[in-house]
Amino acid sequence: MPRxxxxxxxxxxxxxxxxxxxxxxxxxxxxxxxxxxxxCGKSTILRMLAGLEDLTEGEIWFDNTPISKLDPxxxxxxxxxxxxxxxxxxxxxxNMSFALRLQKTPKATIDEKVNRVAQMLGIDHLLAxxxxxxxxxxxQRVAMGRALVRDASTFLFDEPLSNLDxxxxxxxxxxxxxxxxxxxxxxxxxxxxxxxxMTLGDRIVVVADGLIQQEGTAEQLFTSPANKFxxxxxxxxxxxFLTAELTEAGGVLxxxxxxxxxxxxxxxxxxxxxxxxxxxxxxxxxxxxxxxSDAPAAGSRIELFVKLSEYLGAQSVLVTMCGAEEVLIEMTxxxxxxxxxxxxxxxxxxxxxxxxxxxxxxx
Amino acid sequence: MNxxxxxxxxxxxxxxxxxxxxxxxPIYLMLSTSFRLNVDIMSETSSLLFFPTMQNYETVLCxxxxxxxxxxxxxxxxxxxxxxxxxxxxxxxxxITLVVGCMAAxxxxxxxxxxxxxxxxxxxxxxxxxxxxxxxxxxxxxxxQYQLDGTYAGIILVYVAMNLPFxxxxxxxxxxxxxxxxxEAARMDxxxxxxxxxxxxxxxxxPGLAAASIFTFRIAWNEFLIANALxxxxxxxxxxxxxxSLTEYDIDWGVIMATGMLLAIPPIIxxxxxxxxxxxxxxxxxxxx
Numbered sequence: 001m002p003r004x005x006x007x008x009x010x011x012x013x014x015x016x017x018x019x020x021x022x023x024x025x026x027x028x029x030x031x032x033x034x035x036x037x038x039x040c041g042k043s044t045i046l047r048m049l050a051g052l053e054d055l056t057e058g059e060i061w062f063d064n065t066p067i068s069k070l071d072p073x074x075x076x077x078x079x080x081x082x083x084x085x086x087x088x089x090x091x092x093x094x095n096m097s098f099a100l101r102l103q104k105t106p107k108a109t110i111d112e113k114v115n116r117v118a119q120m121l122g123i124d125h126l127l128a129x130x131x132x133x134x135x136x137x138x139x140q141r142v143a144m145g146r147a148l149v150r151d152a153s154t155f156l157f158d159e160p161l162s163n164l165d166x167x168x169x170x171x172x173x174x175x176x177x178x179x180x181x182x183x184x185x186x187x188x189x190x191x192x193x194x195x196x197x198m199t200l201g202d203r204i205v206v207v208a209d210g211l212i213q214q215e216g217t218a219e220q221l222f223t224s225p226a227n228k229f230x231x232x233x234x235x236x237x238x239x240x241f242l243t244a245e246l247t248e249a250g251g252v253l254x255x256x257x258x259x260x261x262x263x264x265x266x267x268x269x270x271x272x273x274x275x276x277x278x279x280x281x282x283x284x285x286x287x288x289x290x291x292x293s294d295a296p297a298a299g300s301r302i303e304l305f306v307k308l309s310e311y312l313g314a315q316s317v318l319v320t321m322c323g324a325e326e327v328l329i330e331m332t333x334x335x336x337x338x339x340x341x342x343x344x345x346x347x348x349x350x351x352x353x354x355x356x357x358x359x360x361x362x363x
Numbered sequence: 364m365n366x367x368x369x370x371x372x373x374x375x376x377x378x379x380x381x382x383x384x385x386x387x388x389p390i391y392l393m394l395s396t397s398f399r400l401n402v403d404i405m406s407e408t409s410s411l412l413f414f415p416t417m418q419n420y421e422t423v424l425c426x427x428x429x430x431x432x433x434x435x436x437x438x439x440x441x442x443x444x445x446x447x448x449x450x451x452x453x454x455x456x457x458x459i460t461l462v463v464g465c466m467a468a469x470x471x472x473x474x475x476x477x478x479x480x481x482x483x484x485x486x487x488x489x490x491x492x493x494x495x496x497x498x499x500x501x502x503x504x505x506x507x508q509y510q511l512d513g514t515y516a517g518i519i520l521v522y523v524a525m526n527l528p529f530x531x532x533x534x535x536x537x538x539x540x541x542x543x544x545x546x547e548a549a550r551m552d553x554x555x556x557x558x559x560x561x562x563x564x565x566x567x568x569x570p571g572l573a574a575a576s577i578f579t580f581r582i583a584w585n586e587f588l589i590a591n592a593l594x595x596x597x598x599x600x601x602x603x604x605x606x607x608s609l610t611e612y613d614i615d616w617g618v619i620m621a622t623g624m625l626l627a628i629p630p631i632i633x634x635x636x637x638x639x640x641x642x643x644x645x646x647x648x649x650x651x652x
Contacts, residue, residue, distance in 0.1 A: 050551060051550075051551075052547050052550070052551075071550075071555075072550045072551050072553075073550065073551070073552075073553035073554070073555070077551065078551065079548070079551045081544050081547070081548055082544075083542065083544050085542065085544035085545050085547065085548035086548075087545065087548075087549070087563055087566075087567075088545075088567060089566040089567055089569070098549070098552050098554075098562075099552035099553050102552060102553045102554055102558065103553060146548075146552070150552070
């Protein structure tokens, strides 16, 4: 499988620059997920790789071959579209074998490949039907089957699960995860759903406003996000952000905000210490809060007014207020918390992330 | 559950009956006349009762029948030939119009080129010009410039030009509905531009092609004005032939009505065959939504 490399690729529509020059690399046999809010340019990156969109500048390399001028059909790429894009006038077998028939593959080979893939996806009983007679989930499988039959080196997925209902999406996600392990292919997957990104991706690339914010494994993105956007985008429920002022007392850096004074981790980047008195944003994951059973250390205590408790089964999400700002807290349902009461929570210093207020870069 | 029927005004039914009569009566008249001998047609005591005969049809089709009808001394091939001419002209002009029209419509919808809007608009303006206005210049140019008068090529050319704007407009609206992802998927699957067009776009817009072909066929089939001016006795189409057979010496109503009935059959068959292709939900299952 080739290594795919974007080399200072830029994309503009007229005078509007949607993607400023960027570099990006996909390793051999890797499942890479491009994730970001809609309109961030992730689909454009995928479409440039597919050859459906021209590059304004730069080059895309497959190992040592420049491909940006090649037709989609010469790139050895298969793609699964968000809206399935099945040919409505052909039955499922014809849909899946379209590419092979164009290549003038012998009929026996086509039948064999189509049957193998159809069995793998559990759609072998549907081969004679038309796409119009299929349910959404079945159509999605056919769309994937059509890509798989091709046996291309690289598979592109453009939000393939976004049209399915929640339950089916979870099921298909698991199947995709299994497929990822059995197929030794390059896969590039675009989604706006961070859960899909976290569960599927060997490596995740977070894109926002046409800029690559951060790339790394799910764990890297979760535990050490590069900036406020990544921190807020990855993880569910989303991270809580509170404005605070840095103060230093007794050699410990603290964040002073509306109703709290929390110790900050000692591992902050250099430069943060000198910034005493500076305005920052602190981020705390909803799961980092614990109900303070016995009096916690003063530096990790925060009192919050519980506005609402959402019971989700094993977990509950508390909507609390810290001054005027809303704070979400995730905890096991076994701990009962009264709505409308003020409760003391503890937060460990290492669970607090500090972001520069203006640049939003993590300190 | 109780179903209540709204009581309609009797005048309403009378109106419907009158409308039905107005549309059916001429056809009935034509059909019944075509089965009568001239004696029956012209007789003062003309009634609903008569002895039906196939003689008129035999006269019209005498040169294509496999037997010699006994009542004919001299077989006039005019009507048979005219039917053949009409079929040839209508089918070929429809075919050419569709082929050119679908490609032009596709280009207008999918490609961005200079003057695209103007071209699109101009085709419609072409449609607004009444054929009578075109008649004189077309006759002059066809006859004196290119010697196309009296040829099939000449009349087919005119019909293609006449019908093309409308076909382009119909097909444009169908092609717009073809999801662009379908074409992208085909390109990813390795189809070149022509394969995308012929293997994916055309089959999907088949209902549009059928509708356009019915329309085009009927116009070419019925057209009289230009055919009358351009065609000669060897290439005349049926509508022209019928009118020409009304002479001051002899009007054979039975034969004319039989020709009229025969004239009505091909468009009916064509419409039935083509309308089989007009199914709703042409892109069902292609994309979500």
